[in-house]
Amino acid sequence: MPLTKEQAVDIASRDLAGRLGLPSPDVTVAKTEDTQFPNGALGAPVEGEMAAMMMTPGWRIILRAEMNDYEYRANVKQVRLFRYKSANYKIYP
Amino acid sequence: MKRTPAFHIAIGMVVVLGASFAGTVQRSGKSWVKKSPRYTCNRTFSTQTVSKTPAADDADRTLIVKYRKSATKLSIQGLLTRLHLREEATYPNLPRFSFQQVETGDLESVIAELKADPNVEYVERNLKFQKDDTQPNDPEFLRQWGHSNSGQPVNGGRTGTAGVDIGALAAWDTTTGSENVVVGVIDTGIDYNHEDLADNMWVNDREIPNNGIDDDKNGVVDDSYGFNAVKNSGNPMDDQGHGTHCAGIIGAKGDNGAGIAGVNWNVRLMALKFLDENGSGRLNDALECINYAVAMKKRGVNLRVLSNSWGGGGYSRALEDAIKSANDNDMLFVAAAGNDAGDNDRYPHYPSSYDVPNVVSVAALNANDGLASFSCYGKKSVHLAAPGVDVYSTVPTAEFGTGYMHFSGTSMATPYVAGAAALVLAKFPKLTTKELKGRLLDSTVPVAELKGKTTTGGRLNVAQALVK
Numbered sequence: 347m348p349l350t351k352e353q354a355v356d357i358a359s360r361d362l363a364g365r366l367g368l369p370s371p372d373v374t375v376a377k378t379e380d381t382q383f384p385n386g387a388l389g390a391p392v393e394g395e396m397a398a399m400m401m402t403p404g405w406r407i408i409l410r411a412e413m414n415d416y417e418y419r420a421n422v423k424q425v426r427l428f429r430y431k432s433a434n435y436k437i438y439p
Numbered sequence: 440m441k442r443t444p445a446f447h448i449a450i451g452m453v454v455v456l457g458a459s460f461a462g463t464v465q466r467s468g469k470s471w472v473k474k475s476p477r478y479t480c481n482r483t484f485s486t487q488t489v490s491k492t493p494a495a496d497d498a499d500r501t502l503i504v505k506y507r508k509s510a511t512k513l514s515i516q517g518l519l520t521r522l523h524l525r526e527e528a529t530y531p532n533l534p535r536f537s538f539q540q541v542e543t544g545d546l547e548s549v550i551a552e553l554k555a556d557p558n559v560e561y562v563e564r565n566l567k568f569q570k571d572d573t574q575p576n577d578p579e580f581l582r583q584w585g586h587s588n589s590g591q592p593v594n595g596g597r598t599g600t601a602g603v604d605i606g607a608l609a610a611w612d613t614t615t616g617s618e619n620v621v622v623g624v625i626d627t628g629i630d631y632n633h634e635d636l637a638d639n640m641w642v643n644d645r646e647i648p649n650n651g652i653d654d655d656k657n658g659v660v661d662d663s664y665g666f667n668a669v670k671n672s673g674n675p676m677d678d679q680g681h682g683t684h685c686a687g688i689i690g691a692k693g694d695n696g697a698g699i700a701g702v703n704w705n706v707r708l709m710a711l712k713f714l715d716e717n718g719s720g721r722l723n724d725a726l727e728c729i730n731y732a733v734a735m736k737k738r739g740v741n742l743r744v745l746s747n748s749w750g751g752g753g754y755s756r757a758l759e760d761a762i763k764s765a766n767d768n769d770m771l772f773v774a775a776a777g778n779d780a781g782d783n784d785r786y787p788h789y790p791s792s793y794d795v796p797n798v799v800s801v802a803a804l805n806a807n808d809g810l811a812s813f814s815c816y817g818k819k820s821v822h823l824a825a826p827g828v829d830v831y832s833t834v835p836t837a838e839f840g841t842g843y844m845h846f847s848g849t850s851m852a853t854p855y856v857a858g859a860a861a862l863v864l865a866k867f868p869k870l871t872t873k874e875l876k877g878r879l880l881d882s883t884v885p886v887a888e889l890k891g892k893t894t895t896g897g898r899l900n901v902a903q904a905l906v907k
Contacts, residue, residue, distance in 0.1 A: 389779075396722070398679075398681040398714055398719075399850040400778075401847045
């Protein structure tokens with residue numbers, strides 16, 4: 347089933363909470379916006395990953411926790427964490 | 440006003456002259472063709488006096504030359520004299536253009552000298568256009584600005600610029616492709632059941648479909664249409680859409696009354712899937728696909744072009760060596776320059792930045808001849824540009840609920856070049872990969888925005904690439 351924006355935000359929030367060891371309510375949504383990413387990896391490839399060079403619509407999700415912002419990138423098929431400690435992560439699937 | 444006899448005489452002269460002029464103009468199809476008398480005349484759109492029009496067999500020795508702004512009348516006259524050129528006409532509303540006849544000497548040598556002359560911006564052969572350029576009957580053809588741009592609206596938005604296309608209509612007067620040419624699409628797979636692709640799929644005739652047996656003993660079971668490296672199977676069905684879109688640009692069946700037309704109306708498409716349902720893939724699977732391609736080539740498949748609308752992963756010597764192997768087996772490797780809007784000369788994008796002779800790196804153009812805002816570029820490492828914004832092509836109906844969509848990316852520009860390569864091979868099957876690449880790059884049309892951004896500074900033009 348394709349993801350909705352809300353589902354993607356939920357996946358991202360739970361991932362960040364777990365990653366930081368925080369209770370879920372401590373992670374808030376600072377911003378979500380529709381955007382075009384530069385490739386099939388949503389511009390957030392993991393190390394060694396190759397991707398289709400097509401402009402890919404999706405959502406940029408900015409989450410806030412402990413006064414820091416974290417960027418997640420998602421579309422109907424996947425959710426990724428962008429540049430967390432200098433690396434990208436595939437969160438879903 | 441009192442009309443004197445002189446007035447009536449003047450009116451009479453205007454009528455006579457007008458009739459004489461009309462008698463020399465005849466309508467030919469969609470354009471007016473002005474026949475000049477064989478001797479001295481003044482063309483309506485030029486102040487030049489010409490002694491005669493070129494005879495039909497001289498037409499192949501005519502050129503269109505554009506001079507640089509810095510060229511002076513004296514330097515131009517010197518050039519005409521030195522190279523034995525006769526200026527047949529100029530175009531006052533098209534500054535610095537000149538229509539010239541090569542009177543003596545080897546045509547290719549004269550063209551080379553003109554190109555090298557500092558007064559000359561560029562020179563083109565005098566293309567022959569038929570009264571009716573060959574146009575397919577595919578109902579969605581007008582959405583394909585990349586093939587034929589008459590300034591139509593693009594994807595329901597801004598209008599394009601007439602002439603900003605790959606010259607497909609003129610090219611199709613020469614050839615519409617050949618089923619003897621096979622293009623490998625290394626991608627997310629191809630929807631081989633698509634109404635506009637099924638007839639152009641390469642079929643492994645040494646495999647009995649779906650019998651569960653590796654009939655041709657190539658290590659893959661039931662590989663009727665290609666190979667799936669993600670699942671290590673013979674079923675490269677597209678589960679994402681990107682590969683089908685690219686395949687349609689190369690070779691959607693043309694003139695079949697359905698959908699669109701590929702650059703090749705007829706071709707054979709081999710599906711080589713290594714990108715997954717998200718459009719991502721791994722090095723080892725890319726290597727598997729190239730390995731399969733080389734293996735099939737060695738088995739006699741006329742696989743001459745590989746289309747690669749993907750990138751990333753950083754430098755890999757293994758991938759570079761695999762591309763070299765493709766080169767050793769006479770396959771052109773066309774690759775997307777990337778969508779990070781970066782300078783590939785400074786920040787290489789792979790595989791398009793591998794310095795292997797068979798690699799052609801492709802940037803993306805929009806319908807107004809601008810470099811796409813997302814497109815990577817590189818004065819030394821990106822070769823040319825092709826249509827890559829709002830490109831209409833085939834998609835798997837099962838995935839999208841429709842069989843055709845607009846996509847953008849250097850992904851879309853890449854199969855335009857791969858398709859053009861296949862079209863050239865349909866006409867000139869004996870070209871080596873080096874000659875094929877040379878033809879594609881030498882025939883580009885200069886585009887101001889690409890100067891200093893690509894090695895050729897130009898847009899793909901398959902009509903020019905087909906000129907003998």
